[in-house]
Amino acid sequence: MSRYQTAFDRLEAKREGAFVPFIMLSDPTPEDALEIISTVVDAGADAVELGVPFSDPVADGPAIQGAHVRALDGGSTVDKALNQVRVLRERYPELPIGMLIYANVAYVRGLERFYREFHEAGADSILLPDVPVRESAPFSEAAVAQGIDPIYIAPARASRETLEGVAANSRGYIYAISRDGVTGADNEATVEGLREVVDNVRSFGGAPVLLGFGISKPQHVADAIAAGATGAITGSAITNIIAKYVEHEHPNPGRVTDMDALKAELTEYVRAMKVATAKSGGGTVKS
Numbered sequence: 001m002s003r004y005q006t007a008f009d010r011l012e013a014k015r016e017g018a019f020v021p022f023i024m025l026s027d028p029t030p031e032d033a034l035e036i037i038s039t040v041v042d043a044g045a046d047a048v049e050l051g052v053p054f055s056d057p058v059a060d061g062p063a064i065q066g067a068h069v070r071a072l073d074g075g076s077t078v079d080k081a082l083n084q085v086r087v088l089r090e091r092y093p094e095l096p097i098g099m100l101i102y103a104n105v106a107y108v109r110g111l112e113r114f115y116r117e118f119h120e121a122g123a124d125s126i127l128l129p130d131v132p133v134r135e136s137a138p139f140s141e142a143a144v145a146q147g148i149d150p151i152y153i154a155p156a157r158a159s160r161e162t163l164e165g166v167a168a169n170s171r172g173y174i175y176a177i178s179r180d181g182v183t184g185a186d187n188e189a190t191v192e193g194l195r196e197v198v199d200n201v202r203s204f205g206g207a208p209v210l211l212g213f214g215i216s217k218p219q220h221v222a223d224a225i226a227a228g229a230t231g232a233i234t235g236s237a238i239t240n241i242i243a244k245y246v247e248h249e250h251p252n253p254g255r256v257t258d259m260d261a262l263k264a265e266l267t268e269y270v271r272a273m274k275v276a277t278a279k280s281g282g283g284t285v286k287s
Contacts, residue, residue, distance in 0.1 A: 018231025028254030089122025167206025218276035
């Protein structure tokens with residue numbers, strides 16, 4: 001059984017959904033990123049989604065674009081990203097680790113090598129946000145052959161045909177987006193139509209659905225789970241917290257100005273978001 005399914009089953013037994021934070025690797029340095037990721041996991045995150053910095057992150061809004069820039073200015077490379085994943089896998093053997101990486105990185109690396117290296121490092125899944133499911137065949141085949149769960153996006157207001165394709169090609173989980181556009185905490189999530197998406201995905205035998213884009217408040221998490229999602233992913237809100245504590249002037253490397261304060265704020269935020277995953281009629285999530 002995959003780490004995702006094991007985690008989702010464990011959470012369902014406790015009547016909880018999954019809270020999954022997104023963190024950019026190497027932001028602003030590999031060492032800082034590892035400390036930040038460990039902080040959110042220790043605070044209660046059920047899984048993590050980790051970004052690999054890229055120069056043209058077309059699916060991301062200003063907050064996460066800034067994280068890409070900070071990490072690249074600090075000398076981030078794919079090899080450094082792989083090393084961080086290895087450290088996290090050793091530190092958290094059962095933690096589901098998902099990657100969010102732009103397709104050009106996979107192309108340059110070569111698909112077989114790309115998926116093999118991330119699998120060997122300890123990653124469970126990879127989402128390529130700029131690859132729609134209709135173009136997914138070579139990526140899915142290479143991912144599955146190398147032991148990686150391919151993840152695809154279920155767009156807002158997607159047709160049944162698109163959802164059927166997403167369900168057929170995604171493993172681990174399906175990333176449903178709450179609205180059109182790019183990532184960002186400024187534009188709030190909406191669960192309008194989410195129940196229909198979840199029901200359609202289930203009717204096609206698809207993986208559990210996690211809701212992303214605009215998830216920044218505990219109420220957003222609670223609404224997503226009440227509408228049928230297995231959990232929620234938040235990225236820009238977490239990234240904004242990190243950015244508050246990073247001194248950075250492009251193109252120079254950035255530095256964390258107060259790691260203790262950053263860790264304290266992240267811990268408080270993650271605990272509040274995790275509490276919101278409690279399902280109606282379930283127990284109380286410890287904060």
